[in-house]
Amino acid sequence: xxxxxxxxxxxxxxxxxxxxxxxxxxxxxxxxxxxxxxxxxxxxxxxxxxxxxxxxxxxxxxxxxxxxxxxxxxxxxxxxxxxxxxxxxxxxxxxxxxxxxxxxxxxxxxxxxxxxxxxxxxxxxxxxxxxxxxxxxxxxxxxxxxxxxxxxxxxxxxxxxxxxxxxxxxxxxxxxxxxxxxxxxxxxxxxxxxxxxxxxxxxxxxxxxxxxxxxxxxxxxxxxxxxxxxxxxxxxxxxxxxxxxxxxxxxxxxxxxxxxxxxxxxxxxxx
Amino acid sequence: xxxxxxxxxxxxxxxxxxxxxxxxxxxxxxxxxxxxxxxxxxxxxxxxxxxxxxxxxxxxxxxxxxxxxxxxxxxxxxxxxxxxxxxxxxxxxxxxxxxxxxxxxxxxxxxxxxxxxxxxxxxxxxxxxxxxxxxxxxxxxxxxxxxxxxxxxxxxxxxxxxxxxxxxxxxxxxxxxxxxxxxxxxxxxxxxxxxxxxxxxxxxxxxxxxxxxxxxxxxxxxxxxxxxxxxxxxxxxxxxxxxxxxxxxxxxxxxxxxxxxxxxxxxxxxxxxxxxxxxxxxxxxxxxxxxxxxxxxxxxxxxxxxxxxxxxxxxxxxxxxxxxxxxxxxxxxxxxxxxxxxxxxx
Amino acid sequence: xxxxxxxxxxxxxxxxxxxxxxxxxxxxxxxxxxxxxxxxxxxxxxxxxxxxxxxxxxxxxxxxxxxxxxxxxxxxxxxxxxxxxxxxxxxxxxxxxxxxxxxxxxxxxxxxxxxxxxxxxxxxxxxxxxxxxxxxxxxxxxxxxxxxxxxxxxxxxxxxxxxxxxxxxxxxxxxxxxxxxxxxxxxxxxxxxxxxxxxxxxxxxxxxxxxxxxxxxxxxxxxxxxxxxxxxxxxxxxxxxxxxxxxxxxxxxxxxxxxxxxxxxxxxxxxxxxxxxxxxxxxxxxxxxxxxxxx
Numbered sequence: 024x025x026x027x028x029x030x031x032x033x034x035x036x037x038x039x040x041x042x043x044x045x046x047x048x049x050x051x052x053x054x055x056x057x058x059x060x061x062x063x064x065x066x067x068x069x070x071x072x073x074x075x076x077x078x079x080x081x082x083x084x085x086x087x088x089x090x091x092x093x094x095x096x097x098x099x100x101x102x103x104x105x106x107x108x109x110x111x112x113x114x115x116x117x118x119x120x121x122x123x124x125x126x127x128x129x130x131x132x133x134x135x136x137x138x139x140x141x142x143x144x145x146x147x148x149x150x151x152x153x154x155x156x157x158x159x160x161x162x163x164x165x166x167x168x169x170x171x172x173x174x175x176x177x178x179x180x181x182x183x184x185x186x187x188x189x190x191x192x193x194x195x196x197x198x199x200x201x202x203x204x205x206x207x208x209x210x211x212x213x214x215x216x217x218x219x220x221x222x223x224x225x226x227x228x229x230x231x232x233x234x235x236x237x238x239x240x241x242x243x244x245x246x247x248x249x250x251x252x253x254x255x256x257x258x259x260x261x262x263x264x265x266x267x268x269x270x271x272x273x274x275x276x277x278x279x280x281x282x283x284x285x286x287x288x289x290x291x292x293x294x
Numbered sequence: 295x296x297x298x299x300x301x302x303x304x305x306x307x308x309x310x311x312x313x314x315x316x317x318x319x320x321x322x323x324x325x326x327x328x329x330x331x332x333x334x335x336x337x338x339x340x341x342x343x344x345x346x347x348x349x350x351x352x353x354x355x356x357x358x359x360x361x362x363x364x365x366x367x368x369x370x371x372x373x374x375x376x377x378x379x380x381x382x383x384x385x386x387x388x389x390x391x392x393x394x395x396x397x398x399x400x401x402x403x404x405x406x407x408x409x410x411x412x413x414x415x416x417x418x419x420x421x422x423x424x425x426x427x428x429x430x431x432x433x434x435x436x437x438x439x440x441x442x443x444x445x446x447x448x449x450x451x452x453x454x455x456x457x458x459x460x461x462x463x464x465x466x467x468x469x470x471x472x473x474x475x476x477x478x479x480x481x482x483x484x485x486x487x488x489x490x491x492x493x494x495x496x497x498x499x500x501x502x503x504x505x506x507x508x509x510x511x512x513x514x515x516x517x518x519x520x521x522x523x524x525x526x527x528x529x530x531x532x533x534x535x536x537x538x539x540x541x542x543x544x545x546x547x548x549x550x551x552x553x554x555x556x557x558x559x560x561x562x563x564x565x566x567x568x569x570x571x572x573x574x575x576x577x578x579x580x581x582x583x584x585x586x587x588x589x590x591x592x593x594x595x596x597x598x599x600x601x602x603x604x605x606x607x608x609x610x611x612x613x614x615x616x617x618x619x620x621x622x623x624x625x626x627x628x629x630x631x632x633x634x635x636x637x638x639x640x
Numbered sequence: 641x642x643x644x645x646x647x648x649x650x651x652x653x654x655x656x657x658x659x660x661x662x663x664x665x666x667x668x669x670x671x672x673x674x675x676x677x678x679x680x681x682x683x684x685x686x687x688x689x690x691x692x693x694x695x696x697x698x699x700x701x702x703x704x705x706x707x708x709x710x711x712x713x714x715x716x717x718x719x720x721x722x723x724x725x726x727x728x729x730x731x732x733x734x735x736x737x738x739x740x741x742x743x744x745x746x747x748x749x750x751x752x753x754x755x756x757x758x759x760x761x762x763x764x765x766x767x768x769x770x771x772x773x774x775x776x777x778x779x780x781x782x783x784x785x786x787x788x789x790x791x792x793x794x795x796x797x798x799x800x801x802x803x804x805x806x807x808x809x810x811x812x813x814x815x816x817x818x819x820x821x822x823x824x825x826x827x828x829x830x831x832x833x834x835x836x837x838x839x840x841x842x843x844x845x846x847x848x849x850x851x852x853x854x855x856x857x858x859x860x861x862x863x864x865x866x867x868x869x870x871x872x873x874x875x876x877x878x879x880x881x882x883x884x885x886x887x888x889x890x891x892x893x894x895x896x897x898x899x900x901x902x903x904x905x906x907x908x909x910x911x912x913x914x915x916x917x918x919x920x921x922x923x924x925x926x927x928x929x930x931x932x933x934x935x
Contacts, residue, residue: 035736039747042733046754049765049810052775056768064773064789065781112659119647129925131659134667136864136921138871140888141910142667144895145674148903168666175659229758232873232892246760253764253878262768265761272756348833369839381834385852394848395838446838 053269056262076263087264090248097159097234097244098227101166105174105223106216108167113178113219118185135172139232142168147236157241165237166227173226174219181215225272296358296449296482298322298345303354305340305506314340315351316506322499324359327476327483329497331490331529337506338486339378342452345484346375358449369398374448378455380439382427388414388438389423395446413441417471433464437471444475451476451483457492469496490530494518502526519568523636527566533611534572536565537638545635549605552582554633562638570597570613571632575625582628586610591620602626671914678907682900694908704905707883707890714884718801718876719869722808727862729809730816731854735846738824748821751814759811763878766807770795796879803879804886812865819861823854856930863924867917887913 056062057076059069080087116128134142146165147156155161193207209216231246238247249264298321305315315337322328330338343349345356347368355362363371374395382391392413393406401409414420417437427435436456443451456472457465473496476483487493493500494514502509502517509529510522521527524535538547540560545552547565554565575583586604598617602610604626612626679690698708737747754762769775777792786792796803827850835849876886885893887909894906 032740035740039733039736039740046810046814048775049762049769050754050757052765052768053761065778067775067778067782108658108662111655115652115655119652121647121649121652127656127660131663134663136867136917136924137667137671137914138868138888138910138917140871140873140891141674141907141914142670144891144907144910145670145672145677146666148677149670149673164666167662168670171659171662225756229760231758231760236895246758249760249764250874250878253760253767258768261764265764269757269761272758273753276752276756346837348837368833368837369841373837375834375837377830377834379830381828381831383831383835383849394835394840397848398835398839398841398844442838 050269053262053265056258057266059259059262062258073259076259079260080263080267086243086248087245087267090243090245091267093159093242094228094244094246097163097166097242098224100159100163101170101227102220102223104163105167105170106220109171109174109219109223110178110216113175113180114182116175117179117182118187131175132172134168135176139169143233143236147239150237151239156237157239159238159242162234162237162242162244163227165233166230169230169233170223170226173222177219177222178212178215181212185212221275225275228271229268295324295480297324297360298450298482298484299355299357299360300341300345301355301357303341303344303356304352305337305344305349306352312505313352314506315344317354318503318506318508320501320508320511322482322484324482325480326498327473327485327496328499328501329493330484330486330501330503331488331493332503333488335505336503338488338503339454341503342375342454342484342486345450346373346452347371348375372446372449373452374443374446374450375452375454376436376439376443376456378458380427380435382435382439382442384427387424387426388419388430391427391438392441392445394442399446409445413445416444416475417441433460433468436460436468440471440475444479444481447479448481451481453483453485455486455488457487457489465492472496502529504529519632520634521566521636524564524566524639527634527636531568532566533569534565534567536608538563538565540635549584549608552628552633553630554635555630557635559635559637563635564638566634566636567628567632569599569611571629572610572612573627573629574612574614574618575627582630582633583625584610584628585623585625587623588618588620591617593617674907675911678904678911680904682904694904695912697905698908698912707885708887708909710884711887711890714801715870715876715887718804718808718886719866721801721805722812722869723862723866725805725809726812726816726865727858729813730820731858733813734817734821734824735850737821751817751821754811755814755818757811759807759872760874760878762807762811763875766803766810766879767796770803770806771797797881799881799884801876801880801884801886804876807875807879808865808869812869816858816861816865819857820854823857824850827853856927860924860927863920863927867920867924870920871913871917 055069058072058074060071060073060075062069062071079085082088112131116124116131143165146168150156150161150165155164189207189211190203193203198206229246230244231250234242234244234247238244245264245268249261249268252261252264255261300318300320300322303315303318304313306313318337318341330341332338340349344351347363347366351364355364357363358371358373363373383394386394389407389410393410396406396409410423411420414423417440419434419437422430422434422438427438430438436459440453440456453472457468460468469492472483472485485493485496487496497514499512500514500517501511504525510517510526512520517526518530521530521532524532527535536545536547536549538545540546540556540563541551543553543556545554545563545565552565584604586602588600589603589609590601592599594613597613597615600612600614600618602612604610610626618624676690678694680687680693681690698704733751737751740747757765767774771777772789772792772794774792774796777786777789780786780792795806832845832849835845840848871888873888873892877889877892880886880889891906891909891913894902894909897903897906
């Protein structure tokens with residue numbers, strides 16, 4: 024029986040290794056392409072290596088830097104807004120039960136699951152009328168639609184495990200509302216704030232369709248740039264831009280791996 | 295009706311100094327209930343799981359009716375275990391839970407239905423067949439778990455702390471059920487417990503375990519009145535231990551010499567006598583008596599517990615139905631037929 | 641969570657209002673406006689009467705119906721295939737990792753690391769790997785199986801959506817896998833041991849114990865995948881061809897058409913897409929209710 028255990032263990036490890044290779048393969052393809060000067064069929068590794076793509080990207084006139092700047096700007100505005108709005112809503116849903124709660128939950132989480140197509144189109148036409156189309160302000164506002172449900176979901180989960188005792192204690196000791204929030208609540212949920220902020224940032228960072236429609240093609244963020252590059256065909260440029268685009272998400276995943284629950288991690292899959 | 299033999303069973307876990315089980319050998323007579331008794335950490339549940347085939351021993355052999363089952367996986371052994379936390383399948387009804395073993399063996403649906411109905415009647419829960427485990431009380435869940443094991447007519451029934459999660463009156467009911475069922479089917483049954491009273495009330499034989507080793511195997515009577523050593527005696531509530539030297543037919547202790555049955559002991563030994571067997575007597579007739587003063591008299595409900603201080607500040611505990619006031623000086627008598635000698639640990 | 645906590649409705653309103661307002665305005669408003677536009681309400685060009693013309697056109701008018709029906713079948717095919725493949729693979733791999741008791745921590749990371757890779761990047765990755773002169777093709781050439789790029793089958797930008805399906809499976813299998821693995825971990829391992837002790841072999845343990853317990857989460861996450869892949873734009877836009885074309889790509893194409901009249905059809909199409917996904921979401925929520933009651 025022990026021998027049978029050993030052979031199935033081998034088979035299992037082999038399968039898992041194979042699957043890992045399949046999962047990693049595209050990322051390796053990116054890495055190789057990003058540094059390949061000439062890499063033609065049928066060579067398996069680049070014939071010549073180069074850093075020119077990166078030099079080009081980091082040069083001051085590069086459109087990549089500009090696109091990145093836009094992405095950062097928009098994500099940088101969306102994140103604190105989403106946190107500010109999502110935290111109280113998540114608190115309400117996580118701590119309390121009340122009549123109509125299921126309906127409220129449903130409404131608030133709906134934008135996360137419904138495809139962005141119809142909503143974006145409707146918003147685009149409207150924003151045009153209000154002068155919000157074609158600029159980063161409009162795009163930022165629109166990004167709140169997919170971002171907000173996730174921050175609310177995360178905060179709701181945090182507050183589900185949260186005990187009001189600490190706040191009650193502080194209040195009993197004479198603290199005013201603002202002091203309670205600043206000295207008790209926020210520090211206690213700090214990991215949750217980090218995770219929610221992460222999600223907000225990443226979701227905004229990776230938005231394509233929404234930015235395309237609301238930005239009317241005038242707001243160029245990194246994914247927009249990447250998409251048009253990909254339709255074009257310079258592998259070197261595409262790969263380098265793709266790496267830049269993906270890097271923050273991967274980095275942040277590594278850093279916060281321990282902080283993320285299963286729900287949160289699976290939520291990342293919506294990116 | 296299976297005879298079970300355990301030969302030198304050892305189990306060592308990776309990275310642990312002391313083995314969970316240390317060369318344990320035991321023969322369980324066919325058709326009896328044997329209680330495996332011990333404190334937590336004594337290795338009793340590990341032993342049960344090895345017999346069931348859920349854990350592999352590091353060394354040693356398990357035989358059913360003389361044939362080794364060591365290489366049989368648990369699903370083929372027929373040693374069915376009822377776990378401490380019942381482990382009923384949460385997504386199945388009571389009926390489906392009970393019938394599960396038969397379903398796995400390919401028994402036809404109509405026969406399963408019939409047998410499940412019989413089982414439900416046996417455990418006295420005929421109306422609860424369609425319920426899910428979460429809707430049952432703890433005691434009911436335990437009974438369903440028992441039925442689930444019995445229905446497949448196991449060679450061996452293994453019960454892991456069946457009474458521990460139940461409160462007092464449910465305990466009595468469950469105990470009755472186990473006894474009734476065992477007498478009816480005659481299945482060799484092993485019960486793991488840490489409660490000596492449960493062991494004494496349930497079992498035909500008790501195997502007392504400590505730190506992975508077998509301390510003593512015998513009838514409840516034997517463990518109570520003729521413990522193998524001081525540890526066993528203490529486990530069953532022995533509190534009077536006097537070490538001494540054996541001299542012909544008596545033992546010479548620091549508080550006096552006592553006549554006692556020798557049962558093969560010689561040299562240094564320890565005298566034990568249960569507190570309820572020491573008697574207060576009117577006056578000294580000499581042999582096996584000691585003078586002392588009652589330090590403390592405590593009402594224990596059914597009896598009174600006295601602490602008697604004798605020579606050299608040696609204390610003996612005496613139980614009696616009538617109280618003797620603290621401060622009384624008098625004699626206590628240790629009847630030789632109730633004295634038991636055990637090996638000296640020193 | 642204590643329902644006994646006294647919280648005034650005023651407090652609740654204050655907490656929930658900003659989020660609700662934003663969602664209602666932006667999401668609700670955006671969608672409502674799309675619906676209105678799909679029904680013909682386009683004040684910019686003077687049309688204010690409502691009608692179902694756009695929907696009718698999509699389904700029956702010669703200018704649109706070919707594109708609609710072929711696109712519907714194509715989108716349904718892609719979503720179904722992607723979901724089924726992802727689900728089956730996810731369960732298999734989750735089981736494998738769960739059984740690799742010793743290093744399951746390490747392997748479970750497998751599921752996680754490609755989750756934050758955006759779908760757009762996944763699509764580009766597939767281009768690099770699966771195009772006729774891509775890495776896999778070069779691999780088969782090295783093995784002697786093919787000699788020129790043309791020998792390698794067309795897997796991306798093909799009419800069967802194979803590249804799209806592969807890209808989706810690459811992304812969504814870990815998504816379902818993480819969820820299933822989470823349920824597997826929380827399963828009381830002893831329950832499976834009890835089943836084994838009662839005589840159940842490996843397959844029986846999976847069929848009667850494990851599968852029923854992971855089923856609700858498996859189904860609900862599969863439904864999310866289906867809904868998502870049905871309404872997503874990026875991957876089919878990059879990896880698809882002109883005909884047949886996934887519905888979301890057609891919708892955007894119509895939206896950007898210079899002829900503003902097509903906009904009505906564009907809106908109608910996106911509303912239809914939303915309706916299909918909403919029905920699937922309804923199923924997900926219902927199943928989630930079941931999962932919560934079981935666990």
